[in-house]
Amino acid sequence: MPALLYPFRLPTRAEEGSLLDDGEVGSLGCWSNRREVTVPSLTTRKREVLSQAVRLPSDQRSAFIRSQFPSDETSSKELETLLAGFDRASRSNPGWTGETTFGDAEARSNVLPFPPETAAFLTLDRKFGPYRVVKVLRPGGMGEVAIADDARLPRQVVLKCLSGRWLATPLARERLMREARAAAALSHPNIATLYDVLEDTEQPMLVMECVEGRTLRDVLHDGPLPLGLALRYAIQITDAVSYAHDRGIVHCDIKPSNVQITPTHAAKVLDFGLARAQFDAGDELSKNEAGKLMGTPGYMSPERLVEGTRNASGDVYALGVVLFEMLTNQPPYREIGPQLMAAVLASDAPAPSSIVAGLPPQLDAIVARALARNADLRYRSARELARDLIDALHAIEGRAWSGQLQLVGSPRAALDLRRLALAGVGAFGFVLLAGFVTTTMYTSPLGIEEGFGNESVLSWPIWGLQTFTAPIILMAVLSVASLLVAFLARLVWANFALLRSAGMPAVDRINHFLARVSAAPTSMLAPLLLIAQIGTLIIYASRFRAVIEGLDSLFTERAPASLDALRPSNYLEHNRLGEWLTVQLLVFGAGWYQILKRRWIGNDREATAIVFGGIAVLVLSFLFFQVIPFRLLYHNRAERVLFASRPCYIVGQRTDEALLFCPTQGPPWKHIVKLNDPDLRKQGTFESIFGALDKKN
Secondary structure (H helix, E strand, C coil), X not given: CCHHHCCCCCCCHHHCCCCCCCCCCCCCCCCXXXXXXXXXXXXXXXXXXXXXXXXXXXXXXXXXXXXXXXXXXXXXXXXXXHHHHHHHHHHHCCCCCCCCCHHHHHXXXXXXXXXXXXXXXXXXXXXXXXXXXXXXXXXXXCEEEEEEEECCCCEEEEEEEECCHHHCCHHHHHHHHHHHHHHCCCCCCCECCEEEEEECCCCEEEEEECCCCEEHHHHHHXXXXXXXXXXXXXXXXHHHHHHHHHCCCCCCCCCHHHEEECCXXXXXXXXXXXXXXXXXXXXXXXXXXXXXCCCCCCCCCHHHHXXXXXXXXXXXXXXXXXXXXXXXXXXXXCCCXXXXXXXXXXXXXXXXHHCCCCCCHHHHHHHHHHCCCCHHHCCCCHHHHHHHHHHHHHHHHCECCCCCECCCCCHHHHHHHHHHHHHHHHHHHHHHHHHHHHHHHHHHHHCCCCCCCCCCHHHHHHHHHHHHHHHHHHHHHHHHHHHHHHHHHHHHHHHXXXXXXXXXXXXXXXXXXXXXXXXXXXXXXXXHHHXXXXXXXXXXXXXXXXXXXXXXXXXXXXXXXXXXXXXHHHHHHHHHHHHHHHHHHXXXXXXXXHHHHHHHHHCCCCCHHHHHHHHHHHHHHHHHHHHHHHHHHXXXXXXXXXXXXXXXXXXXXXXXXXXXXXXXXXXXXXXXXXXXXXXXXXXXXXXXXXHHHHHHC
């Protein structure tokens, strides 16, 4: 199924405990600690001076700037810092010059050929292992690109040979191999798969999925995108980026030319791991590269322009730029050269609705937050951005483009009503089933179904609802309590620096563990969850063995039969039976919900039988340990009588006969007697049908 058609649902913020924060160091990526960035405040005067200074030779710029601000050392330093950053960017990106516009910058950075003296490496019909080059594409900023046939499989792949001074040392090549293979572990419908890395003696080479279609940059050159399609592309791209972030990998170069649009309108993010592979703050090579600002101008966040910070927040900023382009068909900043850098640092991007009239205010708010110059005001994760995009898409498609509410009779509204009706029918059916089961399990062992006051079918929904009441109330209490504890923990964490400092290592370990769990495939998580669920049920059954055996005795009448555990004075144990079950349902229900959500969002169809088996265990647990014993333990009052001097209870009557239940004797416990039998003496007392067991004990 093309990714365009995926049902877009993502976890709420409360469900993201397994994600890495922007400031944490992932196991694979170029994560950096988020630092406070001082963004220069550029007035019109400062911009004019900057525009003049950039045209001067490098050795004259500082003197010129100081002459323009003789008594304002702060302004002079701000402009000198900007010019130094622009010089670094210009040296690192030959395509970024004083005459470079936003769009040209990306185009030039993607088409940096080898020096004229370097012979082409990927040539037609040349073989590299099982791959034979069948088409040579235009060179890219990382080297050469070609399409090749795979002799082992009926498929084509893309070969990218990597070159450049940054690969001149064995350390750089070794790191590239290590990190590119780590990126090859990414498996997502909106990420072009990295199949392999070839270690050629001349140049390293990446073997990547060959994706049909055109780049998003080429699509945007054709004209504005329909709003719904633009949001669908944005959701797919953002979902792919958030998937990689969850696994500790940051792209560092999100832009339209790194997104391929297939004929089925699926967006595929290309080159995951390439930009990241160039940067790793922990090794010697990165220290030597520290002064260089590599990347695509216009897609770099302010903190990256000023300090070179490369983290997940920078990817979110780049996603915001791409979203702006898809909505308006133009970049957020149209300045050139150092003025582009100055604009990004000094001014907020315009609202998309100021360029394209009629865009919803909700999209203006999303873009503004994604492009916030202060990283702390930006979306904290790509997943959070994706969630807002999904909400915006739903809001837009729930009404006509003119802004008028969609009529109830429209196809989409009718579809929603059908789903709501189906959900209602399903819920009512389950309640009816619960009422039938709890009624049958009460009347059957007592023999009430033999004409002694059969209950109406109309009572089943009432009894069914009652079986759900206690579990729902307990779940609500537990949920509110957990939210309150979480709130208090965050409050304490935010206000007690000493505690935060002492607890940070433990929190980091927990987050790292949760991130690894989140990264595990469904084929591994589902069996582990099912094993844990079954193991918990076994422990639960052992803990409440006496009550379970008492119920079994009532139903089967097998020796040695005992009903002592069902006596009313054992009500604390009866309550715990339901409470412990409710906790299990809450915990494992949440687990299977997360598994189902992963399947729904990521089109993951692994371990289907195990997943539905786990859900079946949940349903059966509820039926066996909540629904079946419900009336027997809590709604079992009857009139107490003495029959042949034994305490019994009248559980049913017909004409001149009474159905007695005598719990203090051995099975069978039920007897049919005449109402005028001299051995039958009524006592006028109504109580639990197991009440006599308390008096016996």
